[in-house]
Structure formats: structure tokens, C-alpha cells
Amino acid sequence: MDDALQFLRTQILDAAASHTPLDIRSHGSKDAWRPVPVRAEARVLDVTPLAGISAYEPTELVVTARAGTSLAELEAALVEQGQCLAFEPPRLGGRGTVGGMVASGLAGPSRASVGSVRDFVLGVTMLNGRGELLSFGGQVMKNVAGYDVSRLLAGSWGTLGVLCDVSLKVLPRPVxxxxxxxxxxxxxxxxxxxxxxxxxxxxxxxxxxxxxxxxxxxxxxxxxxxxxxxxxxxxxxxxxxxxxxxxxxDRTHALWAFAAQGLPNGQRLWRLSVAPHAPMLRLRGEWLIEWHGGQRWLLSDEPVDAVHTAAAQAGGHAECHVGAAPGEPRTVPLPSVLARLNQQVRASFDPHGLFDFLGHAHAH
Incomplete structure (x- = not known):
């Protein structure tokens, strides 16, 4: 374990001993996209020292980079070889990192055609809530050992542990x-x-x-x-x-720019994930539709329940991205069975609740 990993491990163990929650972050480019705000008492765990491309085999279409590596650095290396991250992760003003890309699971316009972030994750190493360095998956596309766990970390928002190294499948740039x-x-x-x-x-x-x-x-x-x-x-x-x-x-379209300036009272910016073939939803407001119909953004003053109901009827769910009232959940709660399974998975990786956004009680 190198010095950067050892330093992070020490901070995790100290936090566990003092029951102090941790806020995993590098440049904070995705703060506005977190599913819930970070707990006020959380201590920042800075992962920017985990930087650099560890391995790159262009002929194998695989690259391994540390979590704090900037997307700009990674994509510059890929461009030199005529390759790319096909799912177009948001760069968010040049502050995005590899770890944030995987932890958030955010993908760009091509997501519906090429796949999501998790479809390109081949393997990861991570520090869990016990300070243990774990490895899942591998560095080749045919390696399937632990593959599901690697994919599970995509979109987990750091609630399972600290991503350290990520191996990704890359693709040739289109002709x-x-x-x-x-x-x-x-x-x-x-x-x-x-x-x-x-x-x-x-x-x-x-x-x-x-x-x-x-x-x-x-x-x-x-x-x-x-x-x-x-x-x-x-x-x-x-x-x-x-x-x-x-x-x-990069989420700089006029719709997001307007929402970022502060919405009038009662207005919300919604992200609806629905079946692509679903017809137009009968909700008033300004729409932006991408992913061949599968992702729909709505700027509206419709009641919260009406938006959630319409999304469910269209085979999906809705998330309030901007404009939620204080204390108002951004999404509907998970069904009890899924919520219990979700919590059990989190507890297995993070028994002390160090990375838990919601502050659920864990056994210490």
C-alpha cells in the first residue's frame, strides 16, 4: 500500500474510532448532483492525491487510472491513441475526476446507444469502512470475477467506500x-x-x-x-x-443554467427516467428529452405527487434535481424489500456508517 493509500486508510480508521462521518471528494464538481446533501458533521476525505494513469493498453482497449485523476488528463491520453470514453461523462468545467465519474454514474448524450458508466467498468480497488483495501474485477474485458461488485460501485455515490483505482473499457473514436x-x-x-x-x-x-x-x-x-x-x-x-x-x-444547456440561478417559488427541475417508448407525459412545463426518450427533464410547478405518479405510469421514476423544499426527499422511497437489501449491502462495506449520506444507524 503506497503513501497516499496509507494516509487515506489512517483517516478512515480514525473516523471509525471517533464515529465521524466522511465526505469523499476531490474538486466537488458533482455536489449539485448528489442524491441528498452531505451530513453537516462530515469530515472531508480528500482523494486528489490518488492521481495518475496506472496502466494503458490501447491494443486491449483498457485503461486503469487512480480515482483522483482528472477526466481531462485521461481523455487527452485516449485522444492520442484515437480512443475515447464512449459514454461521454460530464466534465463539469474541467473539474471532473475518474472517481467522481464512477461514483456518480453520470453519463452524457450517447448513454442510450452505447451503455452506462457501469457497462464500461472492468475492475476497481477500494478502501471500505474498515480501512481494508479490496479488489474486484480485473483489467481485461474477459475477466468476470467480482464483476457485479465493480458495477455496483458505479452510481453508489461513495456510500460503499473510497474508490482508489478504476479499470475501464475504452473504444475507438468513431470514423x-x-x-x-x-x-x-x-x-x-x-x-x-x-x-x-x-x-x-x-x-x-x-x-x-x-x-x-x-x-x-x-x-x-x-x-x-x-x-x-x-x-x-x-x-x-x-x-x-x-x-x-x-x-x-457538461450540463451547461440553458435549461440547467436557468435552474442553477435559482428557480421561482414552486418551480422544480425534474429528471425523469422512463421507458423510451413512453408517450409524452401530461405534465405542464418546459421539457428537454434525451436518450431517445428515456431521460426527460421537466421545469415545472406541477405538484410533487403528480410528477412521481406520471413517471411511475411511464415505467420509471422521477428525481427532483433543483427546487426541492427543505427536508423534502428528491425521490420516492425504495420499496421496503429493496431498501432493506440496500442497507444490508451498505452495512457489509461500511459497518460504521462513515459514508452514509442519510445517517442511518449502524452497529459500532
Whole structure:
């Protein structure tokens, strides 16, 4: 165990002895995205010393990086080899890190076509709540030992322990891309996306907002050209389309920028995860729809219960991203069986409750 890991381990053991909760963080780029606020009494556990690319085998399409490594550094190394993180993790002003990327599970516009963060995690090492260094998965795509645990850590928001090293699958950058623009209503756009998703088309990303659907194609040049001609629409120049997709990826689109400035009383910005083929939900407000219909953002003054009910009827759930009242949960509680299983998993990794956002009681 090197000096950086040993220092983190010592802090975990000290926190366990004093029953002090810990706030795992590097640059805090994803504070606004946490499922619940960090407990006020939590002590910061800084993971920025865990930085650097540990191993990179371009021919094997695998890279291993320490949790505090910036996404900018990692992606720069991948670009040199003509490769990328296909799921487009948000860079959030250049402050994003590898550990934050995996812990949050946030993915960009291409997520519905290429997969989520957890689909690209091959292996991890982590420090649990006992200060033990654990290893799961591996550094090759065919290694399946402990694979489920590695994937479990994606989107866990640090509630299971401290990510130290992460091995990721990477992919070649696409040979060709093209963005098409269509003037469509939201129901028309959803119907088109459902139909296109059933065809052998090189769909990569989509977004609908204020009467305009943008569709990004990606893949071999011949496939992209053929799809362009069959789908129609107006092609956007790459210099115009690139910044639009970057705004979506990095959450700097006007909808999020407006919400970040502070919403009027009663307004909330909702993130709804629903079945992509679900029809347009009957909720008033401003919509932004991505992931071929699977992720929908709503800026609205609709009652909380109405939004949760509509999301459930559409085969998914809703999360209040901005505007929740003090003490108001952002999502509906898990069913009792899942909640109990969730808590048992957390307790097995973190018996002292050091990383527990909600402050659940654990046996000491």
C-alpha cells in the first residue's frame, strides 16, 4: 500500500474510532448532483492525491487510472491513441475526476446507444469502512470475477467506500459523425425515435427541446451517409453541432443554467427516467428529452405527487434535481424489500456508517 493509500486508510480508521462521518471528494464538481446533501458533521476525505494513469493498453482497449485523476488528463491520453470514453461523462468545467465519474454514474448524450458508466467498468480497488483495501474485477474485458461488485460501485455515490483505482473499457473514436435537425413536436419526435430505434441505424444520441429534434449519427462513413439520406432532416455543420452536444454532456444547456440561478417559488427541475417508448407525459412545463426518450427533464410547478405518479405510469421514476423544499426527499422511497437489501449491502462495506449520506444507524 503506497503513501497516499496509507494516509487515506489512517483517516478512515480514525473516523471509525471517533464515529465521524466522511465526505469523499476531490474538486466537488458533482455536489449539485448528489442524491441528498452531505451530513453537516462530515469530515472531508480528500482523494486528489490518488492521481495518475496506472496502466494503458490501447491494443486491449483498457485503461486503469487512480480515482483522483482528472477526466481531462485521461481523455487527452485516449485522444492520442484515437480512443475515447464512449459514454461521454460530464466534465463539469474541467473539474471532473475518474472517481467522481464512477461514483456518480453520470453519463452524457450517447448513454442510450452505447451503455452506462457501469457497462464500461472492468475492475476497481477500494478502501471500505474498515480501512481494508479490496479488489474486484480485473483489467481485461474477459475477466468476470467480482464483476457485479465493480458495477455496483458505479452510481453508489461513495456510500460503499473510497474508490482508489478504476479499470475501464475504452473504444475507438468513431470514423464519422453527423447531426441532423428536425422540426417536430414532442409527441412526433418520440414516435420517430421509437421507429428509428427499431431499425439498423447508427444512432448515437438525440435531444428534443422547444420544437427541435437533434439526432447524432456515429459509425462507419458508409453507414452514416446512408442513414443521412434515408432519414432526411437538415444536417448541421460540425462546428455548430459540437458545442450543442458539449452543452448537453457538461450540463451547461440553458435549461440547467436557468435552474442553477435559482428557480421561482414552486418551480422544480425534474429528471425523469422512463421507458423510451413512453408517450409524452401530461405534465405542464418546459421539457428537454434525451436518450431517445428515456431521460426527460421537466421545469415545472406541477405538484410533487403528480410528477412521481406520471413517471411511475411511464415505467420509471422521477428525481427532483433543483427546487426541492427543505427536508423534502428528491425521490420516492425504495420499496421496503429493496431498501432493506440496500442497507444490508451498505452495512457489509461500511459497518460504521462513515459514508452514509442519510445517517442511518449502524452497529459500532
Amino acid at each position: 464519422a459523425t453527423a447531426t441532423l435537425r428536425f422540426a417536430l413536436s414532442a409527441p412526433e419526435a418520440l414516435a420517430k425515435l421509437t421507429a428509428w430505434s427499431r431499425q439498423p441505424l447508427p444512432l448515437n444520441a438525440s435531444v428534443w427541446h422547444e420544437g427541435v429534434l437533434l439526432l447524432r449519427l456515429s459509425g462507419a462513413q458508409a453507414a452514416v451517409d446512408a442513414a443521412r439520406h434515408s432519414l432526411g432532416g437538415a444536417r448541421l455543420e460540425d462546428a455548430v453541432a459540437g458545442p450543442l452536444w458539449d452543452n448537453l454532456r
